[in-house]
Amino acid sequence: MEKETLIKAYLMVWNALVENRADFMEQLQSENLLEDYRAEKLIEYTDGAEPLMEMDTDFMLKTLDHIKVFEDGTLLVVFLDGTEIECKNEEE
Secondary structure (H helix, E strand, O other), X not given: OOHHHHHHHHHHHHHHHHHXXXXXXXXXXXXXXXXXXXXXXXXXXXXXXXXXXXXXXXXXXXXXXXXXXXXXXXXXXXXXXXXXXXXXXXXX
């Protein structure tokens, strides 16, 4: 998997999260204090956020937990609060 593909996936999923913020914010509730803290930070980062046009590594490190890559090329972007968004790799 190329680095550019992972960057493209992160940007696409972050922008989807920002554009559909209200729907995602409804899902951010947990009994776990660490998850609650991470959810609050994600809410803070998305509040008034504009779609990203290019990679900001420092920002990515604040928001991204990991990206799972499946054999069929599907990517699962997992944010620090546990929010998971699937992304199909169209290059495969």
